Amino acid sequence: MQAQLDISNLSKNFGGLQALKGIDLSFQKGELVGLIGPNGSGKTTLLNIIGGYYDASGGAVTLEGRKIDGLSPSTLARLGIGRSFQMTKVFKRLTVLENMLVGALADWGLTRKAAEDKARGVLDKLKLTRLADSPASSLSGGQAKLLEFGRVMMLDPKIVLLDEPFGGVHPELKRFMYEKITEWNDAGATIILISHDMGSIFGLCRRVVTLSYGDIIADGDPETVRNDPAVLEAYLGDHHAA
């Protein structure tokens, strides 16, 4: 079966630094994959390339058989790739509700009324209703994460890229996010989840990919990866061959 998202020999250099060293990865439709690795191992860089924010230095990314290198982030979003950011990118001077509407209104087929109804429904689940008309600048870090998660929910993406979505989020709402991620996944969406929160990764994902210094050092089911000496070494070792 052809992979939904295929990454082949992908590399990314920042000046002299090789953030990704020619990695191969493919994702089938409906997978729920955890992406882990120490700080600076290249996780966010990989997401940025898949999402069109960075150009790759080499290699290719293919979405449903179509090369997507060079497509803009907005085009990719419209092709069904939704993402959240490690450093949240909420629109601070817009209200929480307006933040939610931007993505929905990018679809010209949707009326403002319909978009608003949908947004209010999502905000309710995220316990942000009370803040709907406040500027997003008034949100806490955890609430900003939730808002970004909500903005992704508004898009109904078929591929969801989540970069540290749980940082600072209240446990109860984290459970809601778990449920939503599972629900998306059950409905056929492919999910790539980056998190340093191992409880979330191993609780949710059926496959875990580990990056270290721009290379994939492990890729398999959670149990195997958890016990992989290379993974333990990457996380615990204080030295690493450059």
Next chain:
Amino acid sequence: MTLLQKILLALVVLAAVLPMVGVPQYWLYTLTIGLYYAMLASSWSLLVGYIGRISFAQAAMSGLGAYVAVLTGQLLGWPVVPSLIAGVVAAGLFGLMIGWLTLRLHGAYLGLTTIAFAEILRITVTAEHQVTQGSRGLQVRPLIEGAGPVTYYYIFLAAAVVSVLLMLALLHSRIGLFFQAIREDEDGTASLGVNVTLWKSLAFAASTAFAGFAGGLYAHFVQLITPSMMSMQEMGYILAMAVIGGFSNVVYAAFGGVILQVLLEALREMGEWRLAVFGVIAILMLRFAPNGIFGWLETRLKRKDK
């Protein structure tokens, strides 16, 4: 409606009755020019305040609209209305081009590039004197044959009100929301499927089209245009007007235009010093009341409500 909105609406109504209560022609003339600046300051704030792109080409775009309107009339014999439209389209297309060419530029780089575009345009108009009469200036037919100051005043009042209303309609549509999202975070906006490239270019085009309209009208009102209407000094006035009125809101910027033009006339004895004074005021505003007089009033009045 907030108290401030009521006050501003009352000012517009007052403006509409001014000619009937015997305001001297000289001041009507001044106010007419003020309304020209209102259109320029608000069109500038449409770009700077909402999508967060800086431009110093607004005066040049007004000049482009003016010269295209006048020259299509003189060289091609077009009637006034089609030639005004030609000016709007020319300025809009030029703005689209600037917007598209400067997509990846921000801050100082963007500002400097727009200065370059503005100066190239001004110098071209000055140099092409066979066509434009250069700095001697170009005679322009009147907007309406034999119309007096009161007629012009009403035309400019209507034009300014309609321009600002059109801008507000645009800004309250989903496009306005896209603009503001782009101002806040381009990558964040793109991640939601909004075509950032398209809207950044079109915001420039919309802003400059309004400037071109203002310029065309102005040309047919003053009936003599020179390249100095495209100068950085003019741009300085527009900037000061928008900043002092409040460039985060097109309505506030428009009022800034009228108020500063009236002050410019009232302080005539100060000559060139006026620009320096307004510059200092604008700088102080940016430091202490970044939302301008009306933005400051808005927060003051809101606080009182509570």
